[in-house]
Amino acid sequence: MKIALVQTNPVIGAFERNLRQVQAWLEKAHLAGCDLAVFPELTLCGYPPQDLLERSTFLEAHDRALQELLGFCGEMACVVGVPVLRHGPGKPLYNSALLIDGGRVVFRARKQLLPTYDVFDESRYFEPGEPALAFPFRGQRLGLSVCEDIWSEPLRYPLNPVTELVAAGRPDVLINISASPYYHGKLEERARVFRDLCRSQGLPLLYVNQVGGQDSLLFDGHSLAMDREGRVCRVAAGFAEDMLVIDTDHWQEGAPVPPPTDTIDQVFAGLVMGTRDYLHKIGFKQAVLGLSGGIDSAVTAVIGCAALGADNVLCVAMPSPYTSQASVDDARNLAGNLGCGFELLPIHRTMEAYRETLAPLFAGLADDVTEQNIQARIRGNLLMALSNKFGHLLLSTGNKSELAVGYCTLYGDMSGGLAVLADVPKVMVYELARWINRDREVIPEHILTRPPTAELKPDQCDQDDLPPYEILDPILEAYLEENLSVDGIVARGFDRAVVCDVIRRIKRNEYKRKQAPLGLKVTSKAFGYGRRYPIVQGFVEE
Ligand SMILES: Nc1ncnc2c1ncn2[C@@H]1O[C@H](COP(=O)(O)OP(=O)(O)OC[C@H]2O[C@@H]([n+]3cccc(C(=O)O)c3)[C@H](O)[C@@H]2O)[C@@H](O)[C@H]1O
Ligand SMILES: Nc1ncnc2c1ncn2[C@@H]1O[C@H](COP(=O)(O)OP(=O)(O)OP(=O)(O)O)[C@@H](O)[C@H]1O
Ligand SMILES: NC(=O)CC[C@H](N)C(=O)O
Numbered sequence: 001m002k003i004a005l006v007q008t009n010p011v012i013g014a015f016e017r018n019l020r021q022v023q024a025w026l027e028k029a030h031l032a033g034c035d036l037a038v039f040p041e042l043t044l045c046g047y048p049p050q051d052l053l054e055r056s057t058f059l060e061a062h063d064r065a066l067q068e069l070l071g072f073c074g075e076m077a078c079v080v081g082v083p084v085l086r087h088g089p090g091k092p093l094y095n096s097a098l099l100i101d102g103g104r105v106v107f108r109a110r111k112q113l114l115p116t117y118d119v120f121d122e123s124r125y126f127e128p129g130e131p132a133l134a135f136p137f138r139g140q141r142l143g144l145s146v147c148e149d150i151w152s153e154p155l156r157y158p159l160n161p162v163t164e165l166v167a168a169g170r171p172d173v174l175i176n177i178s179a180s181p182y183y184h185g186k187l188e189e190r191a192r193v194f195r196d197l198c199r200s201q202g203l204p205l206l207y208v209n210q211v212g213g214q215d216s217l218l219f220d221g222h223s224l225a226m227d228r229e230g231r232v233c234r235v236a237a238g239f240a241e242d243m244l245v246i247d248t249d250h251w252q253e254g255a256p257v258p259p260p261t262d263t264i265d266q267v268f269a270g271l272v273m274g275t276r277d278y279l280h281k282i283g284f285k286q287a288v289l290g291l292s293g294g295i296d297s298a299v300t301a302v303i304g305c306a307a308l309g310a311d312n313v314l315c316v317a318m319p320s321p322y323t324s325q326a327s328v329d330d331a332r333n334l335a336g337n338l339g340c341g342f343e344l345l346p347i348h349r350t351m352e353a354y355r356e357t358l359a360p361l362f363a364g365l366a367d368d369v370t371e372q373n374i375q376a377r378i379r380g381n382l383l384m385a386l387s388n389k390f391g392h393l394l395l396s397t398g399n400k401s402e403l404a405v406g407y408c409t410l411y412g413d414m415s416g417g418l419a420v421l422a423d424v425p426k427v428m429v430y431e432l433a434r435w436i437n438r439d440r441e442v443i444p445e446h447i448l449t450r451p452p453t454a455e456l457k458p459d460q461c462d463q464d465d466l467p468p469y470e471i472l473d474p475i476l477e478a479y480l481e482e483n484l485s486v487d488g489i490v491a492r493g494f495d496r497a498v499v500c501d502v503i504r505r506i507k508r509n510e511y512k513r514k515q516a517p518l519g520l521k522v523t524s525k526a527f528g529y530g531r532r533y534p535i536v537q538g539f540v541e542e
Contacts, residue, residue: 001138003175004029004037005244007236008222009212010046011281015065016046022080023072025243030076032245035138040210041081041147042095042175044069047179047210048217049288052085053093053125070103072266077137078100081146081177084108084128089356090127097144097177098168099135107135111146112161117198119181119217119521119530120148131164132170140248143171143203146162148176150207151193154200166201173202173248179210180237182220182270183524184262184428194530202228204251211241213277216423216521216528218270222260231256238266241274264435268303269520273421274305278418279393287391290379290413291315291335291342294452297397298334299432299444300420303397305338314341314392318379321348321457330444337442350378371463372456376412384415393417396517401426403516403527404476405502406509407462409452414516422519423526426452426469426478467498475507481525486541498541510535 006025010018022039029037041047044065052058065083077100084096095111110129111204114122134141144166144499151159162174176195180190198205204227210222225246235257236242260266279287287304289298297315304313315338317331328344335342354374362370387394396416398408400423408414421429433443434518452462452469466472475494478484479502489499513527516533 001036001140002034003033003246003248004032004034005204005206005208005223005225005236005246006039007211007242008036008039009044009219009241009277010043010213012049013052013061014046015044017059018046018053019065019068022069022078024076026076028243029197029245030489031452032243034245036079038078038079038175038177038206038208038209039081041179042083044175046214047081047219048120048214049083050121056160059083059085064199069469070100070105073100073103075102079144079175079177081179083090084110086127091125091468093126093354094129094145095126096129097123097146097175099137099142099144101137107137107144109146110145111149113148113152113518115148117524117529121149131161131168131402134165134169140173141169141171143174145174145176147176147180150174150176150197150205151280153193154196157418160199162201166203171203173313174198174201174205176205178208179219181217181521181525182266184267185524186523187222187260187262187266187382188218191232194224194226198226198228200228204228204248209238210460211239211273213274213281213538215278216274216518216526217272218520218522224259227251227256232260233257235260239269249529252255264428264431267424268306268432270434270522271303271424271520272306275303275395275420278518279308279518282393284391284393284417286312286314286390286392287395288314288383288386289395289416290318290383290388290396291317291331292397292455293309293317293323293330293334294455295329295424295429296399296421296432297445298447299429299436300395300397301334302436302442303338303420305340308535310339311341312358313338314343314386314390316343316345316383316386318345318347318354318382320346320351320375320455322375323457324455326446326450327455329449333444334442334447337444345382347375347378347382351375351384354378363421367457370455373409373412376409377455378411378421380412380415383534387417395420398516398521399424399426399429399525400523401466401472401476403482403519404509404514405466405472405505406529407466408512410515411451414512419517419519423522423528425473425523441475467502472502473500476506477523479503479506480531481523503541507533507537507539
């Protein structure tokens with residue numbers, strides 16, 4: 001039997017578009033001689049639809065699309081992910097995989113483990129399904145499951161949806177439909193979980209993952225076929241739509257392929273896809289950003305150009321009296337290397353106008369962070385004016401390290417529609433920059449070697465206000481991603497006073513992050529809806 005694993009890139013709730021896309025892939029699978037095409041979790045509505053699932057009109061539109069698909073399928077069989085209405089106490093839906101054959105639903109498997117951690121919130125809408133059975137299809141027994149149901153570690157949880165499925169009647173192959181978002185390290189994690197699963201059950205796995213950017217989530221695809229020894233036989237593209245055709249009668253032919261490795265280029269590809277999909281799915285073609293001559297805006301500009309095309313990106317240098325000529329030159333050279341638009345808007349006179357306006361109220365008061373923030377806000381204001389006038393979306397440039405400790409200005413450099421690097425720690429921003437420059441100097445070398453500075457006052461340097469990023473970033477990772485205590489972080493060799501100061505800053509600046517633009521998630525714990533902390537709180541960790 002030939003099975004097509006089809007990783008699609010849906011737009012949430014765009015039923016007409018998503019259905020046409022599924023139909024087009026079904027035709028390709030049919031032409032390739034496939035008996036069955038398998039699509040990702042919640043195929044027709046896209047994942048995660050969130051509270052749209054609470055709207056009856058949404059579910060009705062979904063049903064119309066599903067009916068049309070049933071009429072279309074003909075002799076082509078497929079597996080699609082569908083929210084299915086249920087009755088009785090509990091939540092109103094199951095998250096199901098339907099096997100469609102001969103234009104009707106012949107089998108369904110319901111998701112049993114509903115992820116409700118980090119960015120997932122499935123218990124809000126779905127009721128857990130009952131254990132599934134293997135289903136006979138064209139001479140083989142298919143073991144169908146939905147995403148999280150294959151993620152139980154068999155050694156820790158011997159009784160789990162897969163072991164129950166196998167115990168109830170051994171399938172020949174496991175098929176899993178997923179919507180599994182990327183973060184740096186996820187590819188290895190997936191390979192390990194799936195390898196353990198295949199080896200422990202002695203079964204091969206066909207895994208289909210959604211692809212595409214959806215708000216902050218980056219679905220990476222990388223659908224795959226794994227044999228019963230846990231070797232990857234075939235793997236689909238990362239961060240792009242793709243179809244793999246697997247012949248289950250010649251399962252182990254050919255050398256195994258290496259599982260995808262999660263090197264920095266994957267993060268870059270994810271950020272490019274996330275930026276492109278966010279703008280294009282909403283209807284924006286062009287973007288604008290402030291190019292300071294620093295590393296963050298440089299990397300954001302490169303990602304913007306890769307995502308949208310250099311012709312669709314406008315970079316604006318806005319020097320103040322504290323901006324060095326080298327910064328302006330670096331910004332101009334970078335824009336030249338990228339071939340994107342470049343404008344110079346000096347802000348000296350605007351700063352002077354603010355100073356004059358505020359002079360009566362600020363008389364006798366020394367300059368402080370207020371005047372620094374005014375510069376950042378003038379720039380944010382000018383960039384938003386360009387966004388309004390030309391219909392460009394403003395890409396904001398702040399990185400995760402700054403956002404964590406509040407080293408950024410509300411309504412200033414935090415202005416914007418999409419924060420491309422909001423989940424990228426500063427050290428990783430440098431890693432991205434070096435990778436971008438691997439073959440030729442795209443980002444002028446001086447931008448990589450100069451000490452990071454906000455240039456908001458004379459001779460300012462980030463490290464006057466913050467610990468070095470090589471120290472700050474691992475503390476942030478330990479606290480935010482691993483939930484370590486102060487003692488746990490200090491035990492890794494960090495100074496207690498520094499650790500406590502960083503944690504205090506993280507807590508104190510929750511309010512800023514609640515007002516920040518959406519960021520693209522590339523770590524296991526991003527700021528945003530997967531990390532819910534109160535703004536007002538009195539919990540002390542020292
Ligand atoms: N809990 C709370 N809930 C709601 N609002 C709260 C609040 N606490 C303060 N606020 C408000 O927030 C204001 C303070 O925030 P904000 O105005 O943003 O300013 P603030 O955090 O005081 O200063 C910005 C910092 O970011 C640095 N910076 C700025 C720009 C770029 C970069 C860079 O390197 O990229 C660094 C700058 O050097 C300075 O240290 C307060 O005046 C108050 O209005
Ligand atoms: N002179 C400038 N011209 C244009 N934009 C600027 C300028 N200075 C700051 N910005 C904008 O404000 C953002 C914050 O800049 P700032 O230099 O304060 O901090 P940063 O985090 O070190 O960022 P970068 O590494 O891009 O300089 C920049 O990324 C850029 O978008
Ligand atoms: N949609 C899901 O069930 C996703 C959960 C899963 N553990 C993942 O991220 O891969």
